Amino acid sequence: MNVATSAQKRTWLPLAVVLVTQMMIVLDAAIVNIALPDMQRALHIAPPDLSWVVNAYTLAFGGLLLLGARAGDLFGRRATFASGMVLFTLASLAGGFATAPGQLFAARAAQGVGAALVAPSALAILMSLYSDARARTRAIGYYTVVSASGAAIGLIAGGVLTSYVSWRWVMFVNVPIGAVVLLAARTALPRGRFTRGRVDVVGALLSTVGMTTLVYGFIRAAADGWSDAGARASFAVAVVLLATFVAVERRVREPVTPLHLFADRERSTAYVARLLLVAGSMGSFFFLSQYFQIVLGWSAMKTGMAFIPFPVTIFISSQLATRVLVERFSPKLVMSVGMALSAIGLLMLSRMDAASTYPQLVVGMVVFALGNGTAFVPLTAAGIAGVDPKDAGIASGLVNVTQQLGGAVGLAVLVTVFSTAGHGAATTAAATSEAKDVFVTGADRGLGVAAGLLAAALVLVLVAMRPRRPRPQEVVEDPAEQMVLEPEPA
Template structure:
């Protein structure tokens, strides 16, 4: 069993909280910050158009494929140790990526960043959960974590636009280096140490989970680039199904599995994972289509496009703080999840009316409603993903939270790009594009927003069914009938 040194009061945990939040910010925004810099990267490194997507995909594949292994490594070898190894790799890879003089070098650096992120992310969330033993304090910490997780993509777009326009594309890589060094310098003193558990890595299960997750993520990437019927997409999905099925068989038999399958026996946790995946998938529509709309239809610069997303993190901050301090303690996590997800759904439905002549003032209302919903929902969703988890399995559970977020991004991009393509050829517009081309673009975008809303509607239906079902409290972490600390947050105050 692992043992973590936990400070007695929240006032003694502000520094480790800051370290965890800064780390999460680096990881989340790193998948978005390069998007605005892609044209400059392509020109500077002479990357072929067909290969440009690998600047993003190399990171996504490595991160998504290794998350489960990284989570288990933190549980077995000590979360602070694994955190330090991952952060070192992430920082060095960022430095090498900034100095890349060829596309292949940049791709390798991005993949190494993904490996580092897969080691860091699960340990960071598990450490955060251990820092706050009291439900109210833990919920507030999760609120800050939510701000970072839910608004990281928007902040990445803002930062990417500023750095690309006023410095260089290389600074979207270099910016991680000083931050990573500061985090490494503080982590040993700030983060609580956890003793490594007796046990070893399940080698066969680790290989199967890594290969299966990588194939699954690659399948969605291929579907986005080449269509759902392409050989690479179909082959990847088939390979993933076979590998993950074999993984489940192995995990049922080994004494120390990479992912204890009983974590999926809790209905509330599974609904939280699924809802998080669908919410992130739907959110991809807002960022993917709006960032293109601002630049391709309205002809805005990268800086102006990035700044257009400022209301998103601001709204997430406001709503997540309201959720942690007022809504969750008063009404319970399940009700707040449902309200937040419904607001996100309404925001996306409003965006389906975007047209060539739509103004930013009209768009920002929809963006704010959507962001307020995300900030409200993500707080209890994160908490529910860790509910009733034994301390020695916190790393695995946090890894599953991160896996659903990564898969959500890949699923959303693949589905929405395919839907967008139904508008027909010529839908890609530019500042000098014809009115007909712009009309095709907004037609595809409106369809994409509609499907994104449909994904979140499924999550709303799942949460309604969860709220309607009278669940008998049960704990995996304790043998008593009393609610665990995490479970208490999900119930309304008496």
């Protein structure tokens, strides 16, 4: 057996565990959307409170990501991963059995906490599996497929489960998958710690409360507008807390977030560009899922199936980027082309009207997905490039943080544009012809702004990104040799 075959056998199962885990996390942020009407009827959720089925998860996930990332570096990624997966799985079970709104909201928040522990450790573990740059890039390509298409797959799965089984299965579906992942993780994932040290308690509290407040501000802005007093107060408090957090991190010996990670120009540009790319991409799912149901009058099942071109195209384009483009062209060029295609796709979608047909829309959907799959591969690689192994967890956490913030920022901005342009467009299945026209007006304007966000990401990459120059003494080592191994229990 040659070395390459042996290495593949050692990494395929851990890779599968990480990818399934990432799919669960990303999918869970979207899968409940189509089930919301059924949840509302079954649990008698008041209309103003319905958004908390989604927001409770987003708030806990986004607020605790930095702390979850550092926990993996300090206490062992496999242990942190397992703890988060247990919490995520049990919370999913509890949510499926919920009989009151508060129980469902609490379960969704607990899922978010579990996801915040799992997500950074999963990506850091994935990167520790490969010492070969080409193999690592291919793994990032698979990770990209899952991350970029997870929302679309969530909409598809939500439509199928809600239509043929019950809304409760959008929660229950995580339980058997989580149990299998936990069993596989015990033997498949590497055991060990990269860093021994103490937790920066002050920094942890400031980052958690600051990030939670910031995400909450965007949630309030999306629901009540940017002039809402609660949103403005949240932003003000978040700025103070996060500024204090940065000041603390500059002084402590073992910070929650080592600030030197932002000194690398390529990496810091990749973080901001990812945030803008995700913010703009939110428009496609937010507006199209409503367009299919409100304007075209489709069922939840048919709406979910309409998104199949997204994951298929993203898979094809990400594999093309992984196996061909990044090996022949610079990462900067590949991500730039991807962002340009995504922006063009959104501009095509922004021309839809009440008479548009699915075949007309699917062209824009495919162009947009083609760009996303191409751009996310080099963006993810740039976000963790050149990171010291002991900081791999927090660097992976920052990749997830920018994705979560991008989603929150994008939703807040695009919903505000939509509401302003559409003058409070109706979002009910029984929309009148006039209401449909108003909805399309707002959606078109929102998709246009989304394309602008992607154009801003493109300009940022073209102007600011400078490839990282490796230091002469830098040597690529097998990450497994850098880990502090601990004996497995008998």
